[in-house]
Amino acid sequence: EAQVTQNPRYLITVTGKKLTVTCSQNMNHEYMSWYRQDPGLGLRQIYYSMNVEVTDKGDVPEGYKVSRKEKRNFPLILESPSPNQTSLYFCASSLSRGNEKLFFGSGTQLSVL
Amino acid sequence: EDKVVQSPLSLVVHEGDTVTLNCSYEVTNFRSLLWYKQEKKAPTFLFMLTSSGIEKKSGRLSSILDKKELFSILNITATQTGDSAVYLCAVSIHNAGGTSYGKLTFGQGTILTVHP
Numbered sequence: 001e002a003q004v005t006q007n008p009r010y011l012i013t014v015t016g017k018k019l020t021v022t023c024s025q026n027m028n029h030e031y032m033s034w035y036r037q038d039p040g041l042g043l044r045q046i047y048y049s050m051n052v053e054v055t056d057k058g059d060v061p062e063g064y065k066v067s068r069k070e071k072r073n074f075p076l077i078l079e080s081p082s083p084n085q086t087s088l089y090f091c092a093s094s095l096s097r098g099n100e101k102l103f104f105g106s107g108t109q110l111s112v113l
Numbered sequence: 114e115d116k117v118v119q120s121p122l123s124l125v126v127h128e129g130d131t132v133t134l135n136c137s138y139e140v141t142n143f144r145s146l147l148w149y150k151q152e153k154k155a156p157t158f159l160f161m162l163t164s165s166g167i168e169k170k171s172g173r174l175s176s177i178l179d180k181k182e183l184f185s186i187l188n189i190t191a192t193q194t195g196d197s198a199v200y201l202c203a204v205s206i207h208n209a210g211g212t213s214y215g216k217l218t219f220g221q222g223t224i225l226t227v228h229p
Contacts, residue, residue, distance in 0.1 A: 040221060041221065042219040042221045044219070045217070058216060090156070097212070100145050100217060102156075102158070104155040106155045
């Protein structure tokens, strides 16, 4: 089944404790992206990647890192999480940058205490 | 700054009603407008619109784009409880060469609740 898989689905952590949210897609998509969703603010892009080893900042990249060493994986790293990073996170992918139809993962609900 | 605004923010109707959801946008270099349905967690794709005046339909759902007035509407006829969800509108823009930047700018979403 074609899908975008995120893990974990839920995560509670404390301020400053490094964490990684994994994202994997099995559709051979070139383009992958991370969004966060907050009440009243909609979905906002954090980082995106147009292909392996090519990443760029979105609208709200502060406090996050990403890497794209393989085509299928695009992990999101929070080196030193803070409470304002408590949010619902989505990984998404599409065939290429020029193809706007995004496929979303099931989301990761992160709480930073 | 690119902006996408949806209205209403929430809507409560009864089964069988028809609803119209609105999405207006202010962006430079518009490329396309997309509608997503978000139930529980992951948004799922509904429609992508690039040309004015051409209606896209899928069952009881339909959508149309007006590029002159910079808005789109999503219609749902004969609503069912399974239509209850958050409906998201998003806009894609392109660079000077016509290629997408690869980013969608989302509106806040409309929460639709359909009562039996």
